[in-house]
Amino acid sequence: MKKTTLTKFLIAPVAFGVMVGTAAAKDVEQGWFVQGNIGQATGHESSASLVNEVADVGDLQSMRILSDKRRSWNIGGGYKFDQNLSVALNITDLGVIELDSHGDHDAIAGIKALSGTATGLTAMYSHPLTEEISAHVRGGLAHLSARSNRTDAGHGTSDGSNSGLTFGVGASYAITSNLDALVDWDRFQFDREVDVISAGVRYTFGEVMTQKAKPAPAPAPVVKPVVEKQPEPAPVVKPAPVAPLKPMAVTVYFGNNSSSLNNETLTVLNNAKSQLVNDRVDTVNVSGFASSTGNAAYNQMLSEKRAKKVAAYIKQNWSVDADKVVVTASGEKYANEAPTGAKARKVTVTVKFN
Template identity: 25%
Template sequence: MKKSFKLASIAAALLCSSQAFAQEPVYVTGGANMFLFDNEVHNVDNAFGPWLGLGYQLDKNWAVELDYNMASSETKTASATDTDISLLSINGLYRYAPVGQNSLLAKAGLGQYKLDAGALGEESKAAIKVGAGYEYFLQPNLSATVFWDLLVSFDSTLIESVPSVGLKYQFGDVSSSKPMKSEKSQPVTAAPVQKPAVMDDDSDGVANTSDLCANTPSGVRVNSQGCPFDRDVDGVYDYMDECPMTPEGAKVADNGCREQLTETVSIELYVSFPNNSSVIPQEYHGEIKKVADFMKQYPDTKVTLVGHTDSSGSAAYNQMLSEKRAARVAAYLVNNFNLESERVLSRGEGETSPIADNSTKEGRNKNRRVTAEISTTVVNN
């Protein structure tokens, strides 16, 4: 009951504080955390519970945050006494990308750590809190966070890990191209010094001299260069993109959705190998890249690579060599062009499918090969 009252009081205080600064660079955050205990120091089970935080974004990279972490556990004794864990800390946070963009985070601060085991007693320690995490923006003002923090007491008797996940809501302006807080004018007795006017024709917060996208529509969130964001990197800005999570490399229409065709498209691959070898000749690397580019443009396609040999040697050896050649080309596609392995299949047919006369040198050269053909037909919705 005491724990629930504490959590409710802190939540109410954070809500009131955030409403009071709704136009300031204030944010509220919270979620779930775990306390992973050093069993050599504490005879307590690992614990799970909630956490809340209130932060102030000082500038595009730095913030200060007040956190309250809680959990409930039991002692590892015969009586299994309930134990309340709490940590109140003030932390400095540094983000590697400007606020408003996905970023790695670093944290350091000081806190008051308490273990309350009821009749068994209470323990309180001052501790250093350090950690690292990642923030992913779901919406312009709403993001998800994940952290792994480490607590170290000043007497070095406490070393605990505190992983956590949460959500964060940022009040005020989160544009990476604007300062988080405008400077307040101060009364002056002398006449103000006239400064040259900063021209910003599209009113996006980036001066014309630095704006690489000078005609951004009003209200569109931009980066530090004045250009709208394009999260899926398909060449269509987010504010115009009707399909914002298009697979990388896919062909898209003007609305950012995958281009739909009405005809069948195809590509063929032919790779020739030296005698008794599965090493891909350098001259065919470019041909394999064309296949990879085709598959990225049409993410629904799959390919089956078929290996072949000439008739030299035993049939069993040639079957093994043909499989090895096909697998080598498949591995090259997957490892060098980041294609999903389930889209690239391979098999060998040994010497059973010649395309030329094996009694001549030229014919054997043609038969030592890996081939593939990919085709797909898509229709407009």
């Protein structure tokens, strides 16, 4: 056999297996099986090479093929290990070729027909395409037994044999869980090549084992969220009630027809400052007065001038907001209430607290 043919035989099953990969079918069949096919055989040979193979003759005259009756059949059996791998032993009838032979050589004189039977041992790989349809590829060794039938003028029959490789591809359809319909193409590689296309059935005796579905994973445990205990809010401390403060009042006096702040006046104002609660001061009322001596309009202006002088000092030295200091002037309005005129020339400062 040619080296290229052997290479094709070795590469074809491997390439097919890589192409289809490995898949999981619904059912996994295992057990012994039998099968039978019928079909058509086609030879790639000349009539002369056929005779030479059977009769071992080197000097051949021209021969003519009268009828190529290449009906073929196949019977066999084997064992299926699982859904993918099986082995089989098959006997294949390669058909009959009718010849018209003539010549002087005794070995070929009167040959009327050639027939051959191939016995093959093969391994097969199957790949499920659907739940019912599978594709397969196989390869192995085959032994050819050939026979030539002669006329009465010849020498009866003559037998020959040869060994070689066989390989093929096909498909199957699951009619039931045990019965499959087959379509196959096979090549027998001897000194000549023979192709067989056939169809048939296969019956598997083994039990059908259904793959058990993997159990669903257990649900993940429910983790209850950890609720952190919130700290209790701090108790609201109500501020202690603030004791009300009584208004503070001071009076400073001025000389006749004067609005100047003398030392005695400054001492009184500074002493009052030391008694203040500054953050609770609400208003500081500064009121100016004058005696009834002189013109009333002048006295009004003089009382206002005295009040503004005291207010300016308070704003500058008492640390009190300026907008809390309120200035008023009454002139000689209350002069008659004073025991003497000197007591009427004054400014009163009244501080109210909140």
